Amino acid sequence: MTTQVDATSRRAKTGVPQWPKGTFGADLGASLVVFLVALPLCVGVAVASGVPAELGIITGVVGGIVVGLLPGSTMQVSGPAAGLTVLVASAVADHGLGMLGIIVLGAGVLQILMGLGRIGTWFRAISPSVVQGMLAGIGLVIMLGQLYPVGGLEQPSETSAKFAGLPGLVSAMFTTPQGLAGVAVTAVALVILFGWPKLPEKVRNVPAALVAVVLVSGATYVLGLPLKTIEVGSLLEAINVPTGESWGSAFTPAVLGSMLTFGLIASAESLFSAAAVDRMHDRPKTQFNKELVAQGAGNAVCGVLGALPMTAVIVRSGANVRAGAKTKLSRILHGVWLLLFVVALPGVLAFIPTAVLAAVLIHAGWKLLEPGKVVQLARTNRPEAAVLVLTAVMIVATDLLIGTLIGLAAAVIKTAFDVSRLSVKQEEQGEDHVHVELGGNATFLRLPRLLERLESLPSDKSVHLDLSTVRHLDQACHQAVENWAAQRERDNARTEVAMPAHAG
Numbered sequence: 001m002t003t004q005v006d007a008t009s010r011r012a013k014t015g016v017p018q019w020p021k022g023t024f025g026a027d028l029g030a031s032l033v034v035f036l037v038a039l040p041l042c043v044g045v046a047v048a049s050g051v052p053a054e055l056g057i058i059t060g061v062v063g064g065i066v067v068g069l070l071p072g073s074t075m076q077v078s079g080p081a082a083g084l085t086v087l088v089a090s091a092v093a094d095h096g097l098g099m100l101g102i103i104v105l106g107a108g109v110l111q112i113l114m115g116l117g118r119i120g121t122w123f124r125a126i127s128p129s130v131v132q133g134m135l136a137g138i139g140l141v142i143m144l145g146q147l148y149p150v151g152g153l154e155q156p157s158e159t160s161a162k163f164a165g166l167p168g169l170v171s172a173m174f175t176t177p178q179g180l181a182g183v184a185v186t187a188v189a190l191v192i193l194f195g196w197p198k199l200p201e202k203v204r205n206v207p208a209a210l211v212a213v214v215l216v217s218g219a220t221y222v223l224g225l226p227l228k229t230i231e232v233g234s235l236l237e238a239i240n241v242p243t244g245e246s247w248g249s250a251f252t253p254a255v256l257g258s259m260l261t262f263g264l265i266a267s268a269e270s271l272f273s274a275a276a277v278d279r280m281h282d283r284p285k286t287q288f289n290k291e292l293v294a295q296g297a298g299n300a301v302c303g304v305l306g307a308l309p310m311t312a313v314i315v316r317s318g319a320n321v322r323a324g325a326k327t328k329l330s331r332i333l334h335g336v337w338l339l340l341f342v343v344a345l346p347g348v349l350a351f352i353p354t355a356v357l358a359a360v361l362i363h364a365g366w367k368l369l370e371p372g373k374v375v376q377l378a379r380t381n382r383p384e385a386a387v388l389v390l391t392a393v394m395i396v397a398t399d400l401l402i403g404t405l406i407g408l409a410a411a412v413i414k415t416a417f418d419v420s421r422l423s424v425k426q427e428e429q430g431e432d433h434v435h436v437e438l439g440g441n442a443t444f445l446r447l448p449r450l451l452e453r454l455e456s457l458p459s460d461k462s463v464h465l466d467l468s469t470v471r472h473l474d475q476a477c478h479q480a481v482e483n484w485a486a487q488r489e490r491d492n493a494r495t496e497v498a499m500p501a502h503a504g
Contacts, residue, residue, distance in 0.1 A: 023326035030325035031333030036210040037319045038064075038079055038334060039341065041364070043230055043349060044357035045080040046308060048146060049088035050155075051097060053230050053349070054238030056080045057342050058307040064335015067298040067310070068328055072291030074283045076274055077316035077331045078298055080308040082364045083138045083269050084262070085145075088308060090399060091258050093158075095249070097306075101242040102250045105303025106259030111267050111296030120271060120288035127411035129384040131272055132373065133391025134265075134404050139368030140396050142361055149358040150186045152178030152228065159396060181225040182355040189216045189359035207319065209360050216359075217352045227353040232346050235339075240306025262299075262309055265404070270295045270312040277317045283326070315364070383418075387411050422446040424453050434458065437466040444476035454484045462494035470500045 038060050046056025063078030091103055114120065144162050148155035151173040156162050173179040189212040196208035220227055242250075249255060274286040291312075298310050320330055342349075378385040391407025398406075420443040427435045434457060442450060457463050465481070467473060481497060488495040 024329070026324045026326045027330040028333065030320055030323035030330040031337065033205075033207060033323040034077055034316055034320045034325075034330060034334040035337035035341075037207045038077070038316050038338060040209050040213045040352070040357065040360055041082070041313075041315065042080055042338065043232070043352070044361050044364075045082055045085055047149075047230060047354060047357055048082070048085045048142065048361050049080075049308060050092055051088065051100070051308065052238050053232045054235050054342075055240070055307045057232070057338055058235055058238065058305055059302050059310050061335045061339045062298050062301050062305070062307065063310045064331055064333075064338060066301050066335075067294045068332035068335060070290075070294035070297060071287065072294040073274055073277070073286040073312070074328050075281050075317060075321050075325060075331075076270075076277050076286065076291070076312045077320050077334065078270070078295065078310050078312045079316060081266075081269060081311040081313050082142055082361060083135065083368065084266065084309050084311065085361075086138055086141045086395075086399070087258075087262060087265065089145075091262075095255060095258070097240065098243060098246045099249065099255060100308075101240055101303045101306035102246055103255060103258045103262055103303070104299050104307070104309045105242070106250070106256070107262035107266060107309060108296045108299030108301075108303055110259060110263035111299060112293050113296075114263070114267065115289045115292030115294075115296060118289050120267075120290075120292040127384075127387065127408070127415075129377070129387040130391055130404065130407040130411050131268065132370070132377075133388035133407050134268075134395065135368045136370065136374065136388065137392035137395025137403055139365040139370075140392060142365035142368070144396075146358040146361045146365070149228075149354045150179075150182045152176060152182050152355075159399075177226045178228070181220075181227050182353075182358075185216050185220055185225065185227065185353060186355050186359040186362070188219075189213075189356050190363060192216075193359065193363040205323075209363075212359065213352055213356055216356045220353050220356070221351055225353075227355055229350055230352050230354055230357065232342065232349040234346075235342055241304065242306065263296075266299065266309055266311045267292055267295065273312040273314045273317060277312075277314065277321065280318065280321045315367075383414050387414060416443075416445055420445045422450065424450070426453075426457075432460075433462045433464070435464050435466065437469065439469050441472040442467070442470050442477040443472065443474045447476055447480060450477060451480060451484070454481070459488065459491055459493040463488070463496070465495070465497045467500050468498050473500055 042056040042060040043053045044056075046053045049056075060079040067078045088100070092100055095103070141159060144159070145155045148162070148165070148169060151169045153169060153172055156165055173183050192212040192215065193208050196204060196211065271288055271292065274288065274291055278285045295310070295312065302308065302310055323330075325331070374385065374388060377388060387407060387410045390410050391403055394406045395403030397403070419441060421440045422442055423439040425437045425439070429435050436453075436457065454465075465485070467481070485495050485497050
């Protein structure tokens with residue numbers, strides 16, 4: 001406790017973050033684990049997005065050092081995310097690589113404004129089924145796209161073209177040397193990735209992605225398999241600062257729409273990740289609005305450098321927690337290790353086949369899909385499962401933004417029906433009197449059912465309609481009840497209506 005107070009005092013005097021010596025060893029070890037997890041993912045996400053691999057590493061460095069130094073979250077680790085590959089690939093295809101930095105910068109500024117406006121906590125109100133459906137749809141698109149590097153082919157930019165190219169892809173996989181080799185190394189890598197969690201705990205401490213990449217890449221080199229490998233050059237040369245020409249197109253509706261999409265989806269993924277990571281540890285919990293500002297600052301820096309957008313990533317964050325990190329120093333150091341590795345040993349990455357990275361991303365896509373949770377949700381709550389499936393299917397059929405908006409609309413409609421439950425109890429009281437009691441919420445969504453029940457009441461009996469226990473009576477139902485009562489009066493049918501006190 002004294003050590004922590006002293007560290008806080010030194011930080012207050014110097015303005016420079018200080019970490020207790022007692023936690024330095026744990027943070028150092030955790031940072032190395034996170035670095036080993038992040039390295040193949042940074043490269044793989046960039047390749048899957050259709051941009052140079054260096055841009056993914058730049059984003060990983062910024063996510064570690066810049067976001068790591070800012071307040072918000074303690075354990076969460078940021079970097080390029082598989083969930084944004086679909087967006088990046090689409091933006092690059094539509095606007096060109098030169099506009100990517102401007103879009104990411106705009107998204108970062110939007111995130112900063114939302115954080116300062118204290119909108120961060122509102123992201124927690126989005127339906128979990130929509131979020132899970134969004135991630136499932138992204139996972140499906142990722143897996144579909146990564147089949148092409150397995151077969152030694154360039155993946156199409158459009159989802160429809162990816163489906164249309166499947167027959168040719170299957171043929172290439174099993175008739176060409178590159179395809180056969182790609183299928184073999186991908187299969188081995190996937191066996192390692194899916195089987196690693198079943199091994200003893202001491203073995204599992206080594207990241208599965210690292211083991212798969214190292215072992216399969218080494219075997220590929222020794223056997224001389226005809227596979228394409230990744231190309232990583234100088235980080236300085238890869239920096240793609242937006243030009244004046246690019247700024248001329250920055251405020252077109254299409255580019256502004258991309259900024260909004262990037263900003264909202266990156267924010268949602270980061271804050272949902274924060275909520276999940278907070279449940280994994282007992283350290284200080286995430287301050288959502290500050291974390292949103294930190295994510296925005298990181299994306300703004302990435303935008304200036306022309307790099308990939310970033311989010312907080314649950315895979316890296318979970319590895320950080322499980323590796324025993326104690327403070328945010330671990331996530332800062334992982335960014336330092338990324339930078340030093342690429343500067344000192346860039347040639348090592350040239351031994352990694354793109355098919356192995358495809359396997360890593362197919363595994364990541366499968367984890368985003370989480371079929372086990374989908375099946376469990378379908379058993380316990382079918383309407384929520386329907387929203388999830390609809391969101392995922394529409395993302396695959398259209399694009400990420402439209403699919404997510406459709407999912408949100410479906411969730412709102414479902415919630416509207418859930419909260420507008422209306423009960424109708426009818427009781428015969430003697431031969432010439434009927435008592436009808438309504439309960440719940442009488443809204444326009446239940447108006448057809450309400451009118452059907454009211455109009456079926458006998459006109460030759462006295463009717464007492466009791467709405468006193470109705471929690472909410474909207475204008476449509478209120479007016480419908482009044483019109484029904486007035487019509488019965490004109491027909492000389494005895495009618496008495498008890499309105500709720502709040503109906504006015």
